[in-house]
Amino acid sequence: MQAFDQSGVPEEGNRSMKITLFSTLGFERAAFEAVNRELGHEIHYCVERFGADTVALANDSDGVCVSVNDAVDAAAISALKKNGCGIIVTRSIGFNQIDLEAADKAGIPVARVPHYSPHSVSEFTVGLILSLTRKIHRAFLRSREFNFSIDGLTGTQLSDKTVGVLGAGQIGGLVLRALSGFGCRLMYHDLHRHSELDDIATHCDVPELTRESDILVLNLPLTPETRHTLNPTTVQQLKRGALIINTGRGGLIDTRALVEGLKSGQIGGAAIDVYEDEAGLFHTDRSTDVLQDDTFCRLLTFPNVIVTSHMAFLTDHALADIATTTLQAFTDFEQGEPLATRIDPSP
Numbered sequence: 257m258q259a260f261d262q263s264g265v266p267e268e269g270n271r272s273m274k275i276t277l278f279s280t281l282g283f284e285r286a287a288f289e290a291v292n293r294e295l296g297h298e299i300h301y302c303v304e305r306f307g308a309d310t311v312a313l314a315n316d317s318d319g320v321c322v323s324v325n326d327a328v329d330a331a332a333i334s335a336l337k338k339n340g341c342g343i344i345v346t347r348s349i350g351f352n353q354i355d356l357e358a359a360d361k362a363g364i365p366v367a368r369v370p371h372y373s374p375h376s377v378s379e380f381t382v383g384l385i386l387s388l389t390r391k392i393h394r395a396f397l398r399s400r401e402f403n404f405s406i407d408g409l410t411g412t413q414l415s416d417k418t419v420g421v422l423g424a425g426q427i428g429g430l431v432l433r434a435l436s437g438f439g440c441r442l443m444y445h446d447l448h449r450h451s452e453l454d455d456i457a458t459h460c461d462v463p464e465l466t467r468e469s470d471i472l473v474l475n476l477p478l479t480p481e482t483r484h485t486l487n488p489t490t491v492q493q494l495k496r497g498a499l500i501i502n503t504g505r506g507g508l509i510d511t512r513a514l515v516e517g518l519k520s521g522q523i524g525g526a527a528i529d530v531y532e533d534e535a536g537l538f539h540t541d542r543s544t545d546v547l548q549d550d551t552f553c554r555l556l557t558f559p560n561v562i563v564t565s566h567m568a569f570l571t572d573h574a575l576a577d578i579a580t581t582t583l584q585a586f587t588d589f590e591q592g593e594p595l596a597t598r599i600d601p602s603p
Contacts, residue, residue, distance in 0.1 A: 272297045273590045276314035278306035279323040281539055284347075287575040291583050305536070311335040319586055324348040324566075325535035330358035337362040343589045347582045350505055351599055352478050360601035367585040367597045371426060372569065372577035378430035380568035381503045384527035385435075385471060388499055389414060393562050415439035420469030422462070422485065423476035423504065424450055431473055432457045443468060466490060471499045478505035486510060491517040497524035503568040506530035511551050518558050525560035529568045538565040 272295070277288065280301040292299060300317065304310045306326035312335075314320045319342055322328055328344060333355060336344070345367045346354060359366050387393050390411035398405065417440050421428045424446040432442050432453060442457035444450075449459040466472065472494065476482045486500065486509045500523055502509055511532055517523035531538065533549060547553055555561055569578075585597050 273318040273586050274298045274300070274316060275319050275321055275586055276300045276302055276317040277321040278302050278304060278310070278313075279326055279539075283570070284575065284579075287579040288583065291576070291579040295583050295587055297583060297586060306332065308332040308335065311339075314341060315339050317341055319343040319345065319589065321345050321347055321582055321586075322353070324350055324353060325538070326353055327535075328354040328359075330355050333358045333362050333364065337364060343367065343586065343595075345582050345585045345597075347578050350478055352505075352507075354599075356599060356601045365589070365595055366599045366601070367589075367595050368599055369578050369581045370597055372581065373571060373574035374426040374430055376571040376574040377427045377503055377568040378434060380529065381427070381431050381473060381475070381501060382434045384501055384503070384529070384562060384564070385414070385419075385473075385499075388501070388525050388527045388560070388562055389417075389471075394559060417441070417470040418443065418468050419471045419473065420444065420465040421457075421473045421475060422465060423474065424453065424457075425475065427503075428473070428475035429453060431475065463493065466493045466498075467495060469495060469498055471501060474500070474502040474504045474508045476504050476508055478507045483507050484510040484513075486513060488513045488516070491522055494522060496522055498522075499524050500526040500528075502526075502528045502530055504530065506532040506534050511555065515551060515554050518555075518561065526555075526558075527562040527564075529564045530566050531563070534566060 275297050277299055280303050285301055288299060302313050304313060306320065306322045306328060308329065308331040311332045314336065320336065322344060323346065341364065343365050344354065344359060347369055349368065349370060351368050354366055356366060391409045395409055415438055419435055419440045419442055421432055421444040424432065424444040428444065429450065432444060433456065435442060436456040443460050443465055444453065444457050445460060445462050445465045474485065476485065491513050509532065514523065514526060518526065531552065533552065556563060581597060585595055588595055
């Protein structure tokens with residue numbers, strides 16, 4: 257295993273926590289170090305993903321920080337407990353990678369980052385829609401090869417399209433507001449109707465949303481109920497030729513069903529920033545590897561598909577928000593303060 261290094265060691269006499277930050281990406285470290293200058297925690301940056309086989313890297317830590325693709329299961333949590341770890345913080349909105357029941361039984365509180373720069377994700381979502389509808393990704397690739405022909409690059413304009421947003425929380429609401437400027441017909445489904453969106457969008461049920469949408473945007477959290485929202489059955493319920501945009505969670509889409517929908521033409525194109533089996537794939541350089549995921553490789557062959565590597569959040573604003581909220585949770589825990597971002601372990 258690759259050794260980790262450390263920074264942010266506090267001055268003598270200052271109380272702080274020893275934190276191991278797993279799955280560290282290069283761009284994250286600068287953001288965490290900037291925030292930690294005032295907090296003074298001792299942070300060990302570890303490139304390995306967290307799991308039962310790497311938990312030993314946090315043996316002397318007071319707390320661990322994990323990411324969305326780590327495996328925080330019962331075995332790993334038990335090992336953390338034995339080693340005296342007091343808190344787990346995930347630097348993500350989603351927390352389905354964590355066994356909350358096991359953490360609760362071990363007496364280890366779990367906190368998260370409930371929101372961070374929703375504008376970052378919503379703006380990226382609109383960017384994917386524009387790239388897909390105007391075939392910008394294909395034009396870029398042609399230009400790189402000095403092919404400046406525009407045959408086959410005829411796009412469609414948004415002003416005559418119906419866009420449906422599934423999940424109208426902070427991000428989904430901002431997507432709707434951004435798209436309202438394009439003159440689209442806008443619809444959304446959420447557990448609750450949002451009166452503040454009444455002037456631009458219509459609240460409807462899921463069957464109507466899938467039936468009417470030329471472009472379907474997924475902005476849901478991943479739960480047992482939302483897993484494979486797009487599946488063989490719902491693909492057939494889509495308006496033929498509909499475009500699918502997913503900047504939510506990869507597990508919202510059954511990838512095999514997506515591939516079959518693309519092959520049949522039932523789905524007219526897709527732009528996804530997340531993938532259900534992205535752990536160990538996204539955020540790594542696999543350019544010299546032979547990928548073993550046949551379904552994912554098939555997806556990449558479609559000219560009407562855009563895949564990005566879970567980067568919709570990746571702005572300077574979002575990184576600062578994530579580092580601030582994450583380290584504040586450790587500070588509050590160390591000082592015995594209530595954890596404002598603690599995840600309720602109850603179902």
